[in-house]
Amino acid sequence: xxxxxxxxxxxxxxxxxxxxxxxxxxxxxxxxxxxxxxxxxxxxxxxxxxxxxxxxxxxxxxxxxxxxxxxxxxxxxxx
Amino acid sequence: xxxxxxxxxxxxxxxxxxxxxxxxxxxxxxxxxxxxxxxxxxxxxxxxxxxxxxxxxxxxxxxxxxxxxxxxxxxxxxxxxxxxxxxxxxxxxxxxxxxxxxxxxxxxxxxxxxxxxxxxxxxxxxxxxxxxxxxxxxxxxxxxxxxxxxxxxxxxxxxxxxxxxxxxxxxxxxxxxxxxxxxxxxxxxxxxxxxxxxxxxxxxxxxxxxxxxxxx
Numbered sequence: 001x002x003x004x005x006x007x008x009x010x011x012x013x014x015x016x017x018x019x020x021x022x023x024x025x026x027x028x029x030x031x032x033x034x035x036x037x038x039x040x041x042x043x044x045x046x047x048x049x050x051x052x053x054x055x056x057x058x059x060x061x062x063x064x065x066x067x068x069x070x071x072x073x074x075x076x077x078x079x
Numbered sequence: 080x081x082x083x084x085x086x087x088x089x090x091x092x093x094x095x096x097x098x099x100x101x102x103x104x105x106x107x108x109x110x111x112x113x114x115x116x117x118x119x120x121x122x123x124x125x126x127x128x129x130x131x132x133x134x135x136x137x138x139x140x141x142x143x144x145x146x147x148x149x150x151x152x153x154x155x156x157x158x159x160x161x162x163x164x165x166x167x168x169x170x171x172x173x174x175x176x177x178x179x180x181x182x183x184x185x186x187x188x189x190x191x192x193x194x195x196x197x198x199x200x201x202x203x204x205x206x207x208x209x210x211x212x213x214x215x216x217x218x219x220x221x222x223x224x225x226x227x228x229x230x231x232x233x234x235x236x237x238x239x240x241x242x243x244x245x246x247x248x249x250x251x252x253x254x255x256x257x258x259x260x261x262x263x264x265x266x267x268x269x270x271x272x273x274x275x276x277x278x279x280x281x282x283x284x285x286x287x288x289x290x291x292x293x294x295x
Contacts, residue, residue: 038225042234043256053136057127060169
């Protein structure tokens with residue numbers, strides 16, 4: 001007897017959905033010995049939003065140039 | 080070769096009560112503009128990035144942003160705070176004398192800035208009043224490794240955990256997590272001795288482990 005093609009398609013789809021569900025449930029386990037180690041990992045994976053540099057760019061353009069300290073003026077004169 | 084400024088030291092003269100407020104656009108306007116810029120190219124090139132100050136920003140922005148993010152608990156506020164911290168640093172660059180490292184100096188500005196923000200009405204009503212005793216008498220063993228399954232949820236869980244801790248522990252853990260800071264640096268930033276930092280760190284780890292388990 002020939003299998004019903006629609007039933008076969010249904011089974012295949014169920015199979016794929018099950019495999020996908022399993023893949024989604026498969027998670028990466030991370031283990032840390034101490035709180036600061038975990039925080040360090042989190043910090044390393046937290047990028048700085050590029051908007052901050054853009055905003056600083058605008059803010060610095062409005063700022064007067066910072067005064068140069070006496071010792072830096074002194075050193076630059078010697079060079 | 081490293082920037083000469085980045086390797087030299089600044090004196091921290093930042094006093095939260097005497098700081099000139101950072102004047103910037105109203106927050107809403109700034110955010111609207113940020114959204115526009117995020118969609119396209121910036122209006123003007125980041126010329127300052129190639130300067131001494133730019134080198135300082137490149138070297139320390141990530142740490143300052145992360146500290147602000149975890150102290151304030153809000154990415155938008157952390158963004159504003161990081162901007163303000165670096166703007167204050169830019170304005171105070173002439174006070175460079177050499178009692179502390181640039182990183183420590185920036186951390187001090189950031190801590191003062193975040194504390195000021197946390198003292199506002201809004202934050203006073205949002206901060207949880209965690210009792211030290213709850214965590215210190217917890218039965219959770221601290222020698223067990225901290226496990227997390229969902230990598231993407233790690234940040235949220237760390238945030239919840241830190242918010243449940245007393246401010247002193249939260250700051251201590253965040254500073255000790257920065258490998259570029261010594262115990263002496265952390266002690267200077269938190270106004271205590273290095274020995275006191277080591278002692279409190281043990282209790283802070285225990286409190287973190289207990290709170291972290293609670294938010295599983």
